[in-house]
Amino acid sequence: MDNRILIEARSITKTFPGVLALDSVDLELRAGETHILLGENGAGKSTLMKILSGAYAPDAGEVYIDGQKVEVFDPRVAQRMGVSIIYQDFNLIPYMNVAQNIFLGRFPMKYGLIDHKKMHADAAALLSSLNMFVDTHTLIVDLSTAQQQMVEVAKALSIKSKILIMDEPTASLSERETEQLFATIHQLNAKGIGIIYISHRLQEIQEVGDRVTVLRDGQWVGQKAINEATVDDLVGMMVGHSVASMFTRDRQPRGAECLRVENLCKGKRLHDISISLHSGEVVGLAGLVGSGRTDLARAIFGVDPYDSGHIYLFGTAIRDLCASDMVDQGISLIPEDRKNQGLALILPVAENIVVSSLDRLFPRLFVSKTKENAIAMNYVEQLRIATPSTSRLAQYLSGGNQQKVVLAKWLCTKARIFIFDEPTRGVDVGAKAEIHGFMNELVKEGAAILMISSELPEVIGMSDRIYVMREGRIAAEIPHTEATQERIIESAMGADEVRKNRMQAETMRSKE
C-alpha cells in the first residue's frame, strides 16, 4: 500500500500575546497511519491542530498537504484539500437529523429542492460502511456520544477527507464504545486515510497508534514509533527534566482542620471524593483537564449540587448552602475563567473589589463612593494592582492585575478558605511570582488554600500536600517531600495502572 506523506508541517511557530504557543514544531502524517499527538495541557497540541485545519495561520513555517503548500489558512480551504477535524464537543446541529447533519451545506439537489431520498440513501450507505446502523431520520440529540462521533466521521468521509484530526475522541466514551472506535480507526487506516489522534491516555495509544509525536511547552520533543516507546519514555518526554521549582514557600506546621469533604459523589463527574484542608497549608489539586477538579471546587463552593457525601466547615456539617451562604461562611473561589466568572469586566476596579462585601460594608442601604474607593485603594496598594485609578474598568487591566482584583474581592470579604482554580493561568511571570507571594502570606496568617493547577512546577513548589484526580476520583495523595512531576503525571494519567497490569501479565507468564 502506498504510504505517501499526506500532511507535513515544517517548523511551525505561533505566538499569542504573551505566550509562545508553538516553537518550530514539525509533524508528518502518512497515508494509512494513525499518528498520536501527545503532551500535557498547554503543550500546544490544540494550537497545532487548529493550524493544520486552517483555523489559525502560523507566524512562521509551512504546511504541505499532499505535497502542495498551503497558502491561505482557512477552514474551508483546508477542508477542500482533504482535512477534517472532529472536536471533542462535536460540531453537529442537535435538532437536525443524521442525514441533514452529514450533508449540511452540500445537500443533494433535484429541481431546485433538496433531494431527501438521495440524501438519506447516501447517508445510510456511508454509515453502514462504518458499521453503524441507525435510522438516518434520527435527531442528533437522540444519539449517544459514540454515535454522534460516528456521524462526524461519516461527515468527514462524505467530503472525501484523506486526513482526519481527532481531539481526544475517547474522552466521553465507554470501554466498549472505545473498542468500536478503534476498530473504525483501523478500518479507515486500511482505506489509506491518515489520522492525527490527540490523547492524554497512555493506555490506549499503544492500541491505536503507529507513531507518536510529543510536545512540551510548545516545543517539539521527539517522535517515535509506538512499538519502540515505553510508558516511561513517553512520561519522561512529556515532563522534561529542566524545570526547577520557581517559588520557595515558608513551610510551617499546619493548624486546625477547616474543611473536610467525605465521600462526595456527583453523577459521572465525582466519585467518592474525600479530602481535608487545614489552616496554614496549601493543598494542591492536580489532574488532567476534565478529571473533575473544577467540579469538585464548584461543589464545595455551593455553586453546583452534589448527590451524596458530606462537607464539614470548621467542624460543622453543612448541606444545601448556596454560594452566597458560603461567602458568609468565609469561603472564596477564584475561578479559572476570571473574565467570565471572576469579574464584571464592564465595571470599575473599585466596584469589582467591594461587590461581595456590599452588605457588610454598607448595612445602611446607601453605598458611599468615598468609602468604597478608599477601601479599594487600600487593596490596590496592598496587592500592587497596576491601575491608574480605582475607577478604571476591569476589562482594561492585564491578566495578572485582573487576577489580583479577584483576589482583592475575596480579601475584602475576610475569607479564611481560598479555592484557587488555575491561579496563574495567562498571567505574566512577574505577576505570577507576586500571586505566589500573596498565597504564601495568606497561609502564614492562618488561611487555608486549595489550589487547582495544571502546572506541575507550581503544584510542587506551592503545595504542602497534593491530591491527584483522575476520572472523577482521588487517584493519589502525595506529601510535597515526595512529589515529583513523574509521580503526579503517572497518577493523573493512570500510567501506574498500565505498569501494574503489565507486571501482573508478566508474573502470570513467568508462572506458566
Place this chain on the structure above:
Amino acid sequence: MKPHASSFLIRVPSAAWVILIMMIVFTAINPRYLTLDNIVNIVLQNAVLLILALGATVVILSEGIDLSLGSVLTLSGVTCAYVMESMMDSGSPNAVAMVAGVGVGLLTGALMGIITGALVSLGKLPSFIASLGMMGVGGALSLVLAKSTAIYIRNPLFSFFGERLDKSIDLPLMQYLSVPAFIAIVVFAVVWVMLYHTPFGRYIIAIGGNESGARLSGINTVYWKWMVYVVAAVLAAISGITLAARLEAADSIVGVGWEFDAIAATILGGTSFAKGKGGIAGTVLGVLVIGVLRNGLNVIGVQSLWQPALTGTIIILAIVFEIILSRWKEGRRWAWKN
C-alpha cells in the same frame, strides 16, 4: 481620566443628534413647532412614558425583558380607578378614596411584578416568555374590571396629579410646569439613587454584566433578579396611575403597545441587551426621541393613521445609525459574508 464619562459621551450623542435633527426639520416645516408651549406639551405627554421606560431600562440592564409593563400600566390604572370610584359611590370623602385607590393601584403593580419575577428567577423561565404570559393576564383582567370600556374618574383631588401647575398655583412661570413631569423627575431621582448608590443597583448591573460571575461572587442572584421585576412593575403602576389622573379616566386598553415604546426608548438611549451596558440617563433621551417625533408629526400635520409607520421607521433608522457609528469606531466595515 474618567472612563464612565467617556463612555457616556460616546453613547449619548447619537440620540441627542437625532433629537436635534428632528427639531430642525419640524421647525423648518412648521415654525409653530418651536414654541415654549409646545415643548411643555412634549414634556407633559411623555412624563408617563419616561416612568415606564425607567422600569424597562432596569430590567434590560439585568439582561432580561419585561413585555408585561404596558399591561401592568393599564391594570394598575383600572384597579386604582375602580376602588376610588366604588368608594366615592359609597360616600367616602375624596381624600380617603384617593389614598385607597392609589394604594391599591401600586399594590396591583407590585403583585404583578412579584409573579413575573418569581417565574423568571425561581421558575427559571425565560423573561420573554414569563412576561408575555403576564401581559395577556394583565390585559384580560383590565378588560374584565373596566367592562371593556373606561372608568371615568370624578375626583378633583386625584386629577391634580395629571395637571399643569398653573391650574392650581397662581404664580408666574407655573404654566410651564406640570405635576406628571414633577412626578417623573422625582421617580428618576429615586431610580438613579437606587441604581447607582445602593448595593441593589450594583447587583442589577453585575447580574446583567455577568450573571455567573455575580453568582460566583456570592451574590444571591435569584433574589435580586426577582426584585428587578417588582421594581419595574411598581414603576409601571406609578405611570399607570399618573396617566389615569391626566386623562381623568382609566381606559381598559390604554397601555397596549406602551411596553414597546418603553423598550424602544431604552434601546435608543444606548442601553444594550447584552452585558448590562447603558443607563437611565440615556433613557431620558430615548423617551425624548419618541416624544419629539410623535409631537412633531402632529404639528406638521401627518395623518394619524400614518404615524406608527413613520415612528417605527425613524426608530429603526436611529438604531441603524447607532450601529453604523459604533462599527465605524471599531474600524469594521459592512460585509455580506461573516
